[in-house]
Amino acid sequence: MNRRSLLIGAALAPLARCFGADFAGFAQAADTPDLPPTRRVxxxxxGWPSAASWNRLNQQTGGRLIEVKSPLEACRDAPFGDPCRNVFKEMKxxxxxxxxxxxTQTTGWVDAWTSAPSVYAVAARxxxxxxxxxxxxxxxxxRLVVKGGGHSYLGTSNAADSLLIWTRFMDDITLHDGFVAEGCSERPQPAVTVGAGAIWMHTYNEVTTKGGRYVQGGGCGTVGVAGLVQGGGFGSYSKNYGTSAASLLEAEIVTADGIVRIANACTNPDLFWALKGGGGGTFGVVTRLTLRTRELPDTFGFVSMTIEARSAAAFGRLLTSFVGFYFENLHNPHWGEIVNVRPGNRLDIQLSFQGLDKQQADALWQPFLQWVIEAADDFTFTHAPSIRVGPARMRWDAAAIKARAPAAILSDDRPGAPADNVFWAANLSEAGHFIHGFESLWLPASLLQADQQSHLAEALQKAAAHxxxxLHFQKGLAGATAETIAAARNTATNPAVINAFALAIVAxxxxxxxxxxxxxxxxxADARKNARAIASAIGELKKIxxxxxxxxxxxxxxxEGWQKSYWGANYPKLLDIKNRCDPDGLFFVHHGVGSEAWSADGFVRLPQR
Structure with missing residues (x-):
């Protein structure tokens, strides 16, 4: 079976109802008297498939069926032996x-889930x-699972007793000078097509370092492109370039009926909209995506510093001052990334910017820095202010970063690893991590108004005591360009993001x-203690x-109430699309669209209410 015959077959096959009201095909099964199975095997x-059945699947996939064996098996009998020790070393x-x-990139979450291997996997190429x-x-x-990059805090890319579709090796990256989506008559535009297994660091290398263009991706370079786009997708410069989901021009996807389909604004538009932020592993298996690329600015910049207040009262004044400074100077398309409000009265600033030169950035920050310096009795810089600007084309250039800022980047340490297998040192803690707790909350831009700034600062201070x-400023689109806001409205992402100036994360x-x-x-015990502290912190922010x-x-x-929390007013439309294109719920992920119809492990269909 080859790709060409698949695509021809898809073109001739009847389309399911989720792809257009005039078609009836696979989804008609939902109207027949035969009810779908209530329990997966x-x-x-x-009913588990016989060895002969698995052998036929292996033949159909060109010998790419894997009987999954975890490297952690080396730890069962010899937890302190060299093989086990090496596994845990490499999990960083x-x-x-x-x-x-x-x-998976996360090993588990206390009282929630533990990473578990599938029984078999198809290493799809x-x-x-x-x-x-x-x-x-x-x-x-x-029970079917899909894994690309394997970055899922909620554990959606793994399940015991399952069959895994592993897209790791579908990682081709192709640049286009003029791309036109299938079935559309729009003007050709620069774009990049990536396979489902591609990651952002490699994609940036091709698009920016080699191609001199910009593509809106994520901050953590080892996250999969497909997963980020389907989840929504924010990067350092999202207030200017928007979300990854909004950059999607076209996707190839295998739906629950086993048919290959093209989804874009002109062909299967409902499915296309759902893929732009409706959640990965829910509507089918995305095999490739094409994303819009943009003109690259001349430079990108970084601002970093840590300020420690000598008292709680001084810290309150510092937070109020910074909130006002942010609103007046940084609440615009130039700025993104993170400010941490830490216990111990510390404010840690790690921001990125575009569209400004060094002189402009220095001038912008001078009043705030001067205010801190003049209050030396109250504040001290425990990390001196640093404002740096560099060529945009070198933003993800591994060789250039190693030469200019070697502490910022780490490399794949395995013998023979490709030179472009690099990742940010700031993301090291996420490699193989075990989660104690994780909460996030959109912070509305109304909190930045003059009469609310002190309330926001007070809530941040109370939260940071726990x-x-x-504060991920790039993950809220308030202050973004009009073009960015309009594009975000045409995605499945919760519309609350449009009015949010930041996403607050406590983890x-x-x-x-x-x-x-x-x-x-x-x-x-420590994990549960930290989880309680996280709950207390986010509770303070939920008050405002x-x-x-x-x-x-x-x-x-x-x-709680994840349907509304994740997708807001978009959820009913997403659920309708899910029910029409996957009526039997073949694709299940924790808290994914339609998952309320299944048990927590995705094996048992719950009675209809």
Whole structure:
């Protein structure tokens, strides 16, 4: 089976109702008297596929079926042996995790989930491999999982007793000078097409370092492109360039009926809209995406400093001053990234900017810095202010970064690893981490008004008394360009993001750990203590921002009212699309669209209410 015949077959096949009201095909099964299975099969069940069936799937996928064996098996019998020690060492290398079919970038979450390998995986290299796996899972009534980059705090890219579609090797990256989406008559535009297994660091290298263009991606370079786009997707400069979801021009996707479809603004537009922020692993298996690229600015810049206040009262004044300074000077398309409000009366500023030169940035920050300096009895710089500007084309150039700022970047340490297998040192803590707790909350721009600034500062100070509050300014689109706002409105992302100036994140994590694995168990008492502190911190922020919602890709496993929280008014439309194009719920992820119809593990269909 080859890709050309697949696409021809897709063109001739009847389209399901989720792709257009004039068509009837696979989704008609939902109207027949035969009800879908109420329980998916496990290896211990009589209905589990025979060895001969698995062998046929292996043949259909060109020998790419894997019987999954976790490298952690080395720890079961010898938890302190060299093989086990080496596994846990390498779990701080996100590229090692990426190349291990049994592992995910998060090892688990206290009292929520623990990473568990599938029974079998198809290491897909072609769209045909994905088609074969989807058909097999549907016909054999299996729990199906999709994994690309493996970055899912909520554990959506793993499930025990499942079949995994592993898109790691579908990582081609192709630049276009003039792309026109299939079925559209728009003007050709620069774009990049990436396979479902591509990650952002490699994509930036091709688009920016080599191609001299800009593509809107994420901050963590080892996150998968496909997963980020389907989750919404924010990067350092989202207030100017928008979300990754809004940059999507076209996707190729294998839907639950095993048919390959093209989704764009002109072909299957409902499905296309759902893929722009409706959540990964929900509507089908995306095999490739094409994203708009932009003209690259001349420079990108960075501002960093840490200020410590000598008292709680002084810290309150510092926060109020910074909130006012942000509103007057940084609440615009130039600025993004993070400011941390930390316990111990510390304000840690790590911001990125575009569209300004060094002189302009220095002048902009001078009044705030002078205010801090003049109050030396109240404040001290524990990390001196630094404002740096560099050529935009070198923003993700590994060789240039190693030469200019070697502490900022780390490399894949395995023998023979490609030179472009690099990642930000700031993301090291996320590699193989075990989550204690994670909460996020959109902060509305109304809190920046003059009569609300002191209330915002007070809430931040109270929250930080419990746990560090991260203010991700690039993950709120208030202050963005009109073009960015308009594009975001045409995605499935919660509309609350348009009126939010930042996403507040409160989280805690530890080194790689697995419950029940002797010598490598998490400290559950400490994890639960930190989780309680996180809940207290976010509770303070919810007092000033109630019911504003959360970001699906970075949120609590235990999110209450997740349908409204993640997608707001968009959820009914997303659920309608899900029910029409996947009526049997083949694609299930925790707190994904339609998941309320299933048990928490995705194996048992719940009774209709």
């Amino acid at each position: 496990r290896p211990s069940d009589p 290398n996100p590229y090692y995790i990426r190349d291990e079919v049994a592992l 072609t769209t045909g491999d994905v088609v074969a796996a989807v058909n097999f899972a549907r016909e054999k009534n299996l 746990s560090t509050v991260e 805690s994590e530890a080194q790689p750990a697995y419950p029940g694995m002797h010598g490598h168990e998490p400290d559950l 921002a109630p019911d504003t919602g959360s970001y699906v890709a970075e949120s609590s496993f235990f999110e």
